[in-house]
Every structure is written in structure tokens, then in C-alpha cells.
Amino acid sequence: MTAREAIAGAERRLASAGVDSPRVDAELLVAHVLGLSRTRLYADLDREVDGLEPLLARRERREPLAYVLGEWGFRRLTLKTDARALVPRPETEVVVERALALLDGTTSPRVLDVGVGSGAIALALKDERPDARVTGVDESDEALALARENADRLGLDVELRHGGLETAGSGWDLVVSNPPYVDTLEGLQPELRYEPEVALVGTGLHERLAEGARTRALVLEVGEGQAGGVARSLAELGYRDVRVTPDLAGIDRVVEGVR
Ligand SMILES: C[S@@+](CC[C@H](N)C(=O)[O-])C[C@H]1O[C@@H](n2cnc3c(N)ncnc32)[C@H](O)[C@@H]1O
Structure with a gap:
């Protein structure tokens, strides 16, 4: 089967x-x-394709594409991705953007990523601010193992250790987090069933983290409809310059504040 035929057949099955x-x-x-990029594929549509079926069958069962491919792009990095940690999302790139903006003017900042998962935020920050001293914590040892593999593959020197919200209390220039913030997986897209539940389902973590954090700046990713409430909590807790930033889909996605 040629690449052209394989794409047409796979598209029909996935639809x-x-x-x-x-x-x-x-x-x-x-x-x-x-073994080609998507752009190069178009120059090679008559190439014979072998070995597609097992991957296509996994995607057909609605396993996330990032797990089937085994790697996924985030900011300037290509991260290894598998079921040990959440798939890095494009909206989380906005978290990194706001974190970098808040680090402007601070040299060798101490940065903590709570719930580091695959390492996406922590590693992107280290990549784009090499002088930062970045720590990532997670309560999942499986996620930490994946984050370590990513750090090693990319040659990025970040500290990765087991830890929870309490880690934020020890004094940082920036605490950043994309905590679990979904009430239930019921009614959501089937792909989420393949991701660790501990990465997705949780309530009140933004507020608990904001309350206990000892940090100059805090940047949090929030779920759709949560930004207003989290921004109010930050203001009540004494954070200044509280700001909400939308993602590329126009959904209010990132809440930040400084103290
Ligand atoms: C939404 S995922 C974010 C992963 C990664 N930072 C990203 O943005 O792709 C949340 C992560 O927080 C971790 N987590 C959940 N509750 C936690 C807690 N109380 N303390 C530390 N990590 C926690 C989960 O294991 C998961 O890796």
C-alpha cells in the first residue's frame, strides 16, 4: 500500500x-x-507503507495520538510521552510563556513546578531560561520516572523529586503548576481514560497551593470556567497584579499573581 492509500484508509477508519x-x-x-516529518511525507506519497496497522488500531481505540507516537512537541522540545504521565497540552505552553515573563529581570531564579508529570513545564523553563534553578515534584513515581527520562534525553539539568503541595512552602522566586482540575471524567472524550486519573481529577488544588506557597510569583493553569474563582482567591490571599491569560482557543486558562 502506498502512503497516499494508507492515509486515505486510516482517515476513514479514524473518522x-x-x-x-x-x-x-x-x-x-x-x-x-x-520515519518522515509530516511535511516531508507529501514529497513521498508513493512510498510503500509497512507496519501501520498496530498503531492505527491503537488510535482507533481512542488511545491518545501522543502515546501511540511515543513523543510529542511542547514549546521547543520533543518529549517522550506514554501512559505514565499526562500528554503535554498546547494550552500549557501559555503557562510557560507567563512564567518566563514573570522571571524577566531575575537572575538565576529558583523555580518550582508542582505536578511535573512528563516534565513539560519544568524542562521548557530550563530550556528557555538556562540560568534558572528548576525543581519539579510529583506525587506519582511513574510520572517522575518519565520526567527523568526526558531530562536525560534532552540534557536539561533539573532537580526532580517526589513531593506535593507542601514543597511550595520553602521559598521560591516562582511556583508554577498545572494541577489536576477536572471534577469527573464522565462525559469527556475517551482519550482521557488512557491518562493517569491522578493527573486529571482533583478539586481545590489551586487554592491550597496558593495559600501555602512562599513565592514571589505564582502561575497556575486552570480549567474552563475556573479562572474567575481562582483569581478572586489569589487576590483574597494577598497576591497582587492578579492577571488572567487566555489560551489560543480564547479560553481563560492561566492565572498569575505576585507577592
Ligand atoms: C495535569 S498533570 C500536569 C503534568 C505536567 N505538569 C503538564 O503540564 O503536562 C498534574 C500532575 O500533578 C500530579 N499531582 C496530582 N496531585 C498532586 C499533588 N497533590 N502533589 C503533587 N503532584 C500531584 C499528577 O501526578 C500529575 O503528574
């Missing part, structure tokens, strides 16, 4: 399975099997 972006996913899967 029937209810995948949101069947064409893009089909192209990325075929490109992956051929």
Missing part, C-alpha cells in the same frame, strides 16, 4: 471511530511509520 482530527492523525501516523 468512523469518532477521532476529532482524522486526517491530521492519519498523516502523522503514516509519517511516523515511514
